[in-house]
Amino acid sequence: MSNVDYxxxxxxxxxxxxxxxxxxxxxxxxxxxFGTEPNSRVCPVCLGMPGSLPVMNKQAVEFSILAGLALNCxxxxxxxxxxxxxxxxxxxxxxxxxxxxxxLALNGYIEIPTDxxxxxxxxxxxxxxEDAGKNLHTAGNFSQxxxxxxxxxxxxxxxxxxxxxxxxxxxxxxxxQRIVRYLGISEADMQKGHMRFEPNVNLVITRxxxxxxxxxxxxxxxxxxxxxxxxxxxxxxxxxxxxLETGETMEMGNKSTRGWDDAKEVTVLQREKExxxxxxxxxxxDLVPVRVNEQWLNEIKSRLRELPSKxxxxxxxxxxxxxxxxxxxxxxxxVADFFEExxxxxxxxxxxCNLLTQIGLKLANARGCAITELGPKAADIAQLxxxxxxxxxxxxxxxxxxxxxxxxxxxxxxxxxxxxxxxKNDAGELExxxxxxxxxxxxxxxxxxxxxxxxxxxxxxxxxxxxxxxxGRANPKIAAEILDKKLA
Amino acid sequence: xxxxxxxxxxKKVAKLARLELSEAEIEEFAGQLNAIIDYVxxxxxxxxxxxxxxxxxxxxxxxxxDDVIKESLGTEKTLANAPQSDGPFFKVPKILEES
Ligand SMILES: [Zn+2]
Numbered sequence: 217m218s219n220v221d222y223x224x225x226x227x228x229x230x231x232x233x234x235x236x237x238x239x240x241x242x243x244x245x246x247x248x249x250f251g252t253e254p255n256s257r258v259c260p261v262c263l264g265m266p267g268s269l270p271v272m273n274k275q276a277v278e279f280s281i282l283a284g285l286a287l288n289c290x291x292x293x294x295x296x297x298x299x300x301x302x303x304x305x306x307x308x309x310x311x312x313x314x315x316x317x318x319x320l321a322l323n324g325y326i327e328i329p330t331d332x333x334x335x336x337x338x339x340x341x342x343x344x345x346e347d348a349g350k351n352l353h354t355a356g357n358f359s360q361x362x363x364x365x366x367x368x369x370x371x372x373x374x375x376x377x378x379x380x381x382x383x384x385x386x387x388x389x390x391x392x393q394r395i396v397r398y399l400g401i402s403e404a405d406m407q408k409g410h411m412r413f414e415p416n417v418n419l420v421i422t423r424x425x426x427x428x429x430x431x432x433x434x435x436x437x438x439x440x441x442x443x444x445x446x447x448x449x450x451x452x453x454x455x456x457x458x459x460l461e462t463g464e465t466m467e468m469g470n471k472s473t474r475g476w477d478d479a480k481e482v483t484v485l486q487r488e489k490e491x492x493x494x495x496x497x498x499x500x501x502d503l504v505p506v507r508v509n510e511q512w513l514n515e516i517k518s519r520l521r522e523l524p525s526k527x528x529x530x531x532x533x534x535x536x537x538x539x540x541x542x543x544x545x546x547x548x549x550x551v552a553d554f555f556e557e558x559x560x561x562x563x564x565x566x567x568x569c570n571l572l573t574q575i576g577l578k579l580a581n582a583r584g585c586a587i588t589e590l591g592p593k594a595a596d597i598a599q600l601x602x603x604x605x606x607x608x609x610x611x612x613x614x615x616x617x618x619x620x621x622x623x624x625x626x627x628x629x630x631x632x633x634x635x636x637x638x639x640k641n642d643a644g645e646l647e648x649x650x651x652x653x654x655x656x657x658x659x660x661x662x663x664x665x666x667x668x669x670x671x672x673x674x675x676x677x678x679x680x681x682x683x684x685x686x687x688g689r690a691n692p693k694i695a696a697e698i699l700d701k702k703l704a
Numbered sequence: 705x706x707x708x709x710x711x712x713x714x715k716k717v718a719k720l721a722r723l724e725l726s727e728a729e730i731e732e733f734a735g736q737l738n739a740i741i742d743y744v745x746x747x748x749x750x751x752x753x754x755x756x757x758x759x760x761x762x763x764x765x766x767x768x769x770d771d772v773i774k775e776s777l778g779t780e781k782t783l784a785n786a787p788q789s790d791g792p793f794f795k796v797p798k799i800l801e802e803s
Contacts, residue, residue, distance in 0.1 A: 257776045358797060359795075359796050503767075
């Protein structure tokens with residue numbers, strides 16, 4: 217291969233499976249349960265017994281429409297169910313109920329932050345389907361099957377190949393996680409496999425004025441953000457190397473499927489039977505279609521809430537928070553709601569933000585609980601913040617008090633008194649203390665009065681003495697004012 | 705009239721449906737499938753302009769249930785009809801490739 221200059225453009229589209237947090241399965245009343253006894257949440261519908269009939273879970277359909285709306289999709293007034301051929305024992309019907317040509321949501325987009333501002337990634341479609349059970353591979357010459365997961369409602373979201381780097385894909389996946397959590401339609405817990413990713417990756421290589429597209433590779437079944445990002449980065453390098461070596465380009469039928477080896481950090485070609493993609497979809501005669509009229513759609517629309525990206529921008533604009541702080545607060549809806557409640561209750565936004573991000577989140581993480589479960593209510597946070605705002609306590613003292621509030625469940629003012637953290641704001645009392653300090657430190661007082669080089673240092677020293685005498689409880693602003701007046 | 709479905713296509717469809725057919729059956733089903741295709745071709749000649757495709761034969765939609773838990777069979781009953789089980793699991797021949 218000659219050493220010609222070339223330009224590489226990366227194209228990635230993503231399929232995301234999101235497990236919805238309904239109580240029951242998609243087409244039967246079996247409970248969705250994680251980590252319970254194998255095959256305990258199974259009924260004739262999950263087993264595909266002859267004569268059993270699936271019935272749609274209304275909540276799952278509404279959750280999916282809600283997601284479609286949040287992703288700026290069109291919601292068609294008519295959608296239906298199809299059977300997709302599937303021949304593995306973790307779905308005993310020999311087909312998966314899915315949606316083929318008439319999905320619940322179409323043609324939307326999601327906006328993700330990039331270095332060049334917000335980027336729109338088009339959503340091709342979103343449809344509902346049922347999950348399969350679990351095949352467990354044992355050491356012996358057989359496999360074990362657990363059908364507890366079979367029939368779990370999954371929302372499959374498919375993007376257009378609009379992402380041009382691994383980090384963009386990760387950003388989109390994380391944004392989507394925030395969105396479905398905000399909407400309350402999925403716990404989106406990666407550890408429990410609530411989100412699974414399948415990126416489609418290929419490259420457009422421009423060399424000597426000619427464009428070459430590399431064959432598309434689909435990476436299957438990724439269940440962490442890290443695996444998603446790393447597998448795409450790996451594929452970009454692998455496809456470029458392969459193109460430079462063989463010149464192979466995209467053509468009919470050379471799309472391939474690869475798996476991700478987490479330990480070796482490489483993608484591995486998956487051999488598939490040639491008929492693997494012959495799904496032979498056809499309309500499911502057991503399930504009637506779904507018609508979405510305007511009234512129902514409006515009712516679902518009314519459940520839409522402000523999405524994280526919008527909230528983040530608003531926090532910066534309305535509350536004057538930094539982009540970073542706004543990101544931390546809006547990452548989790550519970551935290552954002554708690555923060556706004558504290559602000560409504562009278563806290564300055566920045567004070568509530570500092571208390572929650574510097575202390576609250578730290579304590580909640582350490583305890584593995586939500587910030588709302590720590591004990592203090594938003595009104596308590598507001599009271600604490602107000603005590604700082606009025607100078608009753610220092611900002612440092614507020615942090616200490618919040619930690620104690622969580623530990624003891626006591627009110628902020630009670631703790632401030634108990635811990636001797638109320639600042640001395642009484643100008644008369646502070647004046648006496650300043651006088652004493654000046655009297656016992658005549659040299660520093662003289663240095664300060666004289667001005668010049670030593671002045672600043674002397675002032676700092678005198679203020680330090682005042683703080684020491686008051687055990688740190690003098691309001692530094694008031695103390696400084698008195699000192700400056702006395703030695704002016 | 706030339707046959708639209710030959711024996712190799714019957715074999716392929718049978719393989720996809722995991723069906724084992726004898727030579728005689730392949731012959732028989734090829735004939736039946738051709739008759740079906742012929743019938744569909746006759747219908748294709750009809751003028752369907754302005755007719756909406758039918759997704760379901762019942763004039764019914766939106767049959768839902770509420771998201772309320774119903775009792776499942778439980779592990780023992782679930783496995784009762786299984787040819788083989790292993791503890792609380794169905795036991796099946798080793799699956800070599802993942803879907
Ligand atoms: Zn069931």
